[in-house]
Amino acid sequence: MGTILLLAGCVKDDLYNTQHPDKGALVVTADWAGASSEAVLPDTYILHVDNQEYEAGSTPYIFPSLLSPGQHKLLACSKAEGITTDEATATVNTLEDGTLEPLPGYLFSAVKEVEITADDTLRTSMSMRQHNRLLSLVMKMEEGEKERLSSVSATLEGIASSVDLGTGTLTDSRGKAVIPLFRDGTEEGAPVLKADLRLLGVIPAERQVLTLILELKSGDRQTITNDLTEYLEGFSDGEKEPLLLYTSLELPAEAGAGAVIKGWEVVDGGDIDIH
Known part of the structure; x- marks a missing residue:
């Protein structure tokens, strides 16, 4: 009996930290x-x-x-x-x-x-x-000017559509267009038109051209083309806080004249009430 107990005591149990x-x-x-x-x-x-x-x-x-x-x-x-x-x-x-x-x-x-x-x-x-970043386009107008507009349509070209999920690198060889949907709003009591876009980025080899088509209630139709390339350079690099581009839109005062966008500027912060 003593021999049996001695042999049993020599058996080693494997100890593990987990059940796997x-x-x-x-x-x-x-x-x-x-x-x-x-x-x-x-x-x-x-x-x-x-x-x-x-x-x-x-x-x-x-x-x-x-x-x-x-x-x-x-x-x-x-x-x-x-x-x-x-x-x-x-x-x-x-x-x-x-x-x-x-x-x-x-x-x-x-x-x-x-x-x-x-x-x-x-x-x-x-x-x-x-990977994507908010771009807001805001156009300030003079009081009463928006009432002269029947509709506003727009396209922005040279936009990236795909990204590598591992590296964050844009994978497009050619850009596509996106349609900014402008809505009525106010900023500090002044009327504005604002459109929000959420973009992966832009194609560096292409121009980012914004085309606006303004339909006036008078029956006049105005087309404005603006190059936003310099403002959107490096749009997808690092910084992902929203980018706000701000300008003033002037409608023609008389028949035969053209609508004018008076340059663009980058604005940090600012409260814009959109409805």
């Missing part, structure tokens, strides 16, 4: 600190690991599958209305008229390489990069 000694667990937290001040943060995002894809929440997310030891690539990407994504690229949807969706949802992504260790849990944070 041959694989590792992963916990991911999305970091939204890089979002612009007006951006709407998503409640969930899509997390790609190897060939697996899951919907993750904003709180620390426990990846459902255990992973083999070694290097793994993580791709996190938010779902944005008006934008189509795959595992590499996001593309702004094209409307039936061939122009881009003017105000798609905010798009974020992050890529990270991690090292998984067997019998352990890796906790990692992913810094979400914001």
Whole structure:
């Protein structure tokens, strides 16, 4: 009997830190600190690991599958209305008229390489990069001038439509047009027309040309072409806070004269009431 007990006491139990000694667990937290001040943060995002894809929440997310030891690539990407994504690229949807969706949802992504260790849990944070930026075009008018307008239509050319989710690099070879939808508003009691666009960026090799078509109640039609290239240079580089371009629009005082836009300027801040 004493011999049997002695032999049993020599048996070694393997001790592990987890219930998965041959694989590792992963916990991911999305970091939204890089979002612009007006951006709407998503409640969930899509997390790609190897060939697996899951919907993750904003709180620390426990990846459902255990992973083999070694290097793994993580791709996190938010779902944005008006934008189509795959595992590499996001593309702004094209409307039936061939122009881009003017105000798609905010798009974020992050890529990270991690090292998984067997019998352990890796906790990692992913810094979400914001890809699109708000552009506001504001045209101030003299009191009573807006009442002379029947309609305002516009196009802005040379706009990027796709971006690499890993690097943030624009992937277009040619730009597309987008339609700014101008609305009535006021600024410090003065009437304005304002249009908001949410853009991935601009094509550096092309000009960003704004074309305005003004239909007057008198039956006159005015077309104004403005080159905004210098104001939009580097639009997608780094800074994602909104860009506000401000100008004054003067309608013709008499028949045969043309409407005039009196230059553009970049404005920081400012409260504009749009209705």
